[in-house]
Amino acid sequence: MTRHDGRSAEQLREIRIERPYFGAAPGRLLIQAGRTTILCTASVSNDLPPWKKKQENPAGWVTAEYSMLPGCTAPRKDRRTDGRATEIQRLIGRSLRAVIDMTALGPRQVTVDCDVLEADGGTRTLSITGGFIALVDAISSINEPGYDFRKVFRSSVAAVSVGVVNGQAVLDLDYVEDSQAEVDMNVVMTGPGAFVEVQGTAEGVPFQRDVLNRQLDLAAAGIAQLTALQRNTLGDKWPLDTFSGN
Numbered sequence: 001m002t003r004h005d006g007r008s009a010e011q012l013r014e015i016r017i018e019r020p021y022f023g024a025a026p027g028r029l030l031i032q033a034g035r036t037t038i039l040c041t042a043s044v045s046n047d048l049p050p051w052k053k054k055q056e057n058p059a060g061w062v063t064a065e066y067s068m069l070p071g072c073t074a075p076r077k078d079r080r081t082d083g084r085a086t087e088i089q090r091l092i093g094r095s096l097r098a099v100i101d102m103t104a105l106g107p108r109q110v111t112v113d114c115d116v117l118e119a120d121g122g123t124r125t126l127s128i129t130g131g132f133i134a135l136v137d138a139i140s141s142i143n144e145p146g147y148d149f150r151k152v153f154r155s156s157v158a159a160v161s162v163g164v165v166n167g168q169a170v171l172d173l174d175y176v177e178d179s180q181a182e183v184d185m186n187v188v189m190t191g192p193g194a195f196v197e198v199q200g201t202a203e204g205v206p207f208q209r210d211v212l213n214r215q216l217d218l219a220a221a222g223i224a225q226l227t228a229l230q231r232n233t234l235g236d237k238w239p240l241d242t243f244s245g246n
Helices: 083-097 123-140 175-180 209-237
Strands: 015-018 027-033 036-045 061-068 109-118 157-165 168-171 183-190 195-202
Touching: 015 209, 027 123, 036 123, 061 083, 061 123, 083 109, 083 123, 083 157, 083 183, 083 195, 109 123, 123 157, 123 183, 123 209, 157 175, 157 209, 168 209, 183 209, 195 209
Parallel strands: 061 109
Antiparallel strands: 015 027, 027 036, 036 109, 157 168, 157 183, 183 195
């Protein structure tokens, strides 16, 4: 199957990363998948959330914020945090926290901000993939005697969308495909292939188990490529022992 943009069913969009990007945050990059473009930054603060401070031995915390700039879509999107954005930023935060040892992080908070400059499908999944790179850059910038940032990371994490379009399972949907999909899924996985989150919806007709299995296989293959990209981008800062991410 050849898709409308010329890709095969198993092919990711071309991904480009500019790092470091402008700004003051220790973790900052611009990540693009096709036309989808996201600015990911990560900032470190020694001020924990109030509920964390109340704990007897407070560990660290990682949180995320997600927004779409008004001009990233047509028609213009209102400049406000709606229910969709809240859901997505919670997903990003959960996904990043899944691979972090909060005790090793120490009593500090890292905030990952994902700002969508252009939206053409897959913004939540690309935010997770780029957000992890920004998170590594931010935590590796902590300058404290004896602090080993690599001990903070239990694994790597990346995400991708998969779906069924015109009866065919496809990887990394853009907006045109997403709007026509019979099945739409977002899959978050660690580098070694453990699942962090799976979101799947039948857009009309329920799907069978074999369709789900095919989608997960496609996602795993795509995330293996994204993990390799993360490692190559971070270079010597890659915090894990093996290529697979553990």
